[in-house]
Amino acid sequence: MLALRSFFYLLLKLPLKLLVRCKIITDSQSITEQPSQPIFYIVRHQSASDLLALQNACKKQNLPDPLGQVTINGKSLNRTLCLAKPTPLFSWRKTRKTTATAQGLALLNLHVEDESLDAKLIPANLIWGRTPTKERKNLNIGTLIADQESPNWLRKLFIVLFLGRDTLVRFSEAFSFRNITDNHGSDETAAHKFLRVARFHFHRQTIAAKGPRLMHRKQMFTALFANPSVKRMISDEAKSKKVSEAEIKKQALVIMNEIAGDYSVSWVRFGEIILHWLWKRLYSAINVSNAKVLRKLAQDGHEIIYVPCHRSHMDYLLLSYVILQEGLVMPRIAAGINLNFWPAGTVFRKGGAFFIRRSFGGNRLYSTIFREYLGLLFERGYAVKYYTEGGRSRTGRVLAPKTGMLAMTIQSLLRGIDRPLTLVPVYMGYEHVMEVGTYHKELSGSEKKSESIFGVLKAIKSLRNYGNGYVNFGEPMNINEFLNKQVPDWKDSIDPIDPQKPTWLTPTVNVLAGQVMENINKSAALNGVALIALILQASKNKALSKRELETQLDFFLNLQRQAPFSEQLTIPEETGAELLTHVISLNKVTITEDSFGSLVSLSETANLEMRYYRNNILHTYVVPAMVCRLLDKHSKINQDELVTKVHKLTALLKEDLYLYQDTKQVEQQTLKILNVLENMNIAKQSKAGFWSLTDDGELLSQVHAMAECIDESLQRLAIITSLTSRLAPISKRDLETKVVAIAKRLSVLNNINAPEFIDKRAQSTLIATIREQGYIEMNDDGLLVTSDSMAEIKATVINLVDIEVLQSIAR
DSSP: OHHHHHHHHHHHHHHHHHHOOEEEEEOSOOOOOBTTBOEEEEEEEOOHHHHHHHHHHHHHTTOOOTTSEEEETTEEEESEEEEEOOOOSSTTSOOOOOSHHHHHHHHHHHHHHOTTOOOEEEEEEEEEOOOOOBSSOOSSHHHHHSOOSSOOHHHHHHHHHHHGGGEEEEEOOOEEHHHHHHHHOSSHHHHHHHHHHHHHHHHHHHHHHHOSOBOOHHHHHHHHHTOHHHHHHHHHHHHHHTOOHHHHHHHHHHHHHHHOOOOOHHHHHHHHHHHHHHHHHHOSEEEEESTHHHHHHHHTTOEEEEEEOOOOTHHHHHHHHHHHHTTOOOOEEEEEGGGOOTTHHHHHHHTTEEEEOSOOTTOHHHHHHHHHHHHHHHHHTOOEEOOTTSSOOSSSSOOOOOOHHHHHHHHHHTTTOSSOEEEEEEEEEESOOTTHHHHHHHHTTOOOOOOOHHHHHHHHTTOOOOOEEEEEEOOOEEHHHHHHHHOTTGGGGOOSSOOOOOTTHHHHHHHHHHHHHHHHHHTOBOOHHHHHHHHHHTSGGGEEEHHHHHHHHHHHHHHHHHSOSOSSOBOOOSOHHHHHHHHHHTTOSEEEEETTEEEEEOOHHHHHHHHHHHHHHGGGGHHHHHHHHHHHHOSSEEHHHHHHHHHHHHHHHHHHHTOOOOHHHHHHHHHHHHHHHHHTTSEEEOTTSEEEEOSOHHHHHHHHHHHHTTHHHHHHHHHHHHHHHHHOSBOHHHHHHHHHHHHHHHHHHTTOOOGGGSOHHHHHHHHHHHHHTTSEEEOTTSOEEEOTTHHHHHHHHHHTSOHHHHHHHHO
16 A cells, blocks of 8 residues: 555656645744654645645755654654545545544654653645635636645645645644643543644634635625715715715715725736746845744734835835745735826736825715725735835835824724734835935925836836845734723723724824834844945045945944844844945945055935935934944043933934834943943943043044934934023924024035935924923923923033034024
8 A cells, every 4th residue: 555655656746846836934943853853744634745745845944754654662653644634526425534643642652651752743734825715606716726624636636737836835833742741641632632723723824824715896895885884974975965875875986996905816926926036136135034923923813914114116015025925915005096007006906905095185985985994904804014104215214104094903993803903013124225316306306206107117127236125024013912001991992883983092093103113113124235324424525445444334233233223123144344345236335446445435426325225224323323422522431421311312312213212221222332342442441430432543433433323313402402592482383493494504514415404394303302301391371491401411412512513503
């Protein structure tokens, strides 16, 4: 029998090699088989195609052959446990049971007999294609190849033929048979229990990869028309406009057609192939961090809501592609209505996009339908992706969040959804953003051009090397747990039929939105382009010698490696010299040779563009720059005083740069930085607790470069504190106007070509933060006045700003 099976497998190998291409995803750590730790597998189906595909995947992962046998204490066992045999082709025949229970029981008993034995069981899930089940089952090829529990051999033939090249093999964390035996027993009940857990485990994984049942657009429209909130709004609109409900329903249908996506698995698969080809030509590499957390959330039954920062139109495509590559279903994507142009609009809809207007403009019918459509997506279990910034960042910094989508998300939760809603912040980073030149034109006053297919083709026609792309998944934010802390009695507002907007919603959403942006920044990705931009922008004349730039790069990298901004921050493994070589190959800098060596500088155009990349990572160096600035401006400074000043200054920039650190975290990072500087012989601490810098000029140049990174932020603080102290009492509007006027003057005098430096909204954010920190108060007349603590913070800021800047402000 075994010889016949081996011959059958041998015959199948060649056609399967041609028809099947597996994408392998592993959650397990590398395991090496040992005599006391043999490796076993557990799979869903006892299928020849599954086992041969698994054999190929195991070979690529350097894992043992799943078709082999394992001998333990003289007893021979199959290496793979199969949960179910194929369904019989004819319905009158009964499905036979596998030997999984007997195998499991035998393994458990062997662990009782031999206490040194600790076999590992790796769940291996083979998912053929990404076709989910549908609400209505019609007899077509989609139904034939859609996944079912243990398909019969004929159905499996069609599955391999049509979906073989879109197969996912997912290895999960290994289970320990020793742990099962010691904690759950070794009888038949224990064997049945771990097999039942494995079945549920595979079911959750399959749903995470394929998604829940697929609703057609018409089914969604029917569900929306039956929604109590939509029905009431249609009735109210008909009464207020004195028209028939049928007329309002026609308007509602137009709105639904404008909003709703039209998800197609075949379109998504085709798009994945095209994007795979495109990314290979555009990017040197796509670096993904912390994706494992997504798979765990999906498997634990969370409703995942991706909330990325928005740098480029590439974000839509790149993030969706990465999610698919990580073995998860394509999310439904909230896209701006400006992208609904031909033919991109149709393509995006087929890829899961639904469209949202830039402004609801007081249109109650539209806002109600959109809110309920979003709620329907959550209710049906679809993953969703939206951009809280509401648009692409033109400066490279994260934008102030638009809270509408977050508010509608929480309102959907108030319908009584029975699973947790979890936000996953995503940091998107690039070494080249294709629209960056357009951004500077728009910031300089040029009119924003409407998107079109010609603009997209023009942007990618050159297929130039864009360097590396970065997708960092941040720390998940469970909305249910967040509400439990912020609004303990929030569940009192749950109404499955028609939830109302509670009074606590707006302030709570504002807090949540701020935390989302902080968590996005927390997951930043350092890269060569951004680091070189940061260093050159901080240098005089935007130029350094090649050797000096390499040294500065190593200093900036080592500081983050030893005193990181956050645990989620990703740091390049390359040296400064290697990063510089890579950036030169991207034509981001100008290299000039002279008798002393090579000079690296920025042209006028590159200076504008590189500022964008500098702003991507500026927030990660705020605390190191503050420490270096304080050390640089004081011949000696007490440690407690230094820590206090770093905290107070960082707190003023917290909302402007969306810094996540609280007082304790700032203190911990500050002390780590001081320790690193001491180990580098750059700074030293006296017995009395005072810190001072070295006299070594080369080492001091590194400190100066780091300190200069925060110079512009300190100048803005100096303008606000000086003007408020001099002109108070003053209205908020007048203060903002004067601050912007002086900032514009300083930008010309000091050659600061930075839109964010003179942006009124950015100045307003700083003024608001200074007021929140208690340095500015409002008198009975509604005017701003300084508090008693203003003098101290003003003195701290002024002491850190160059005298020329202070004289300009004074004049």
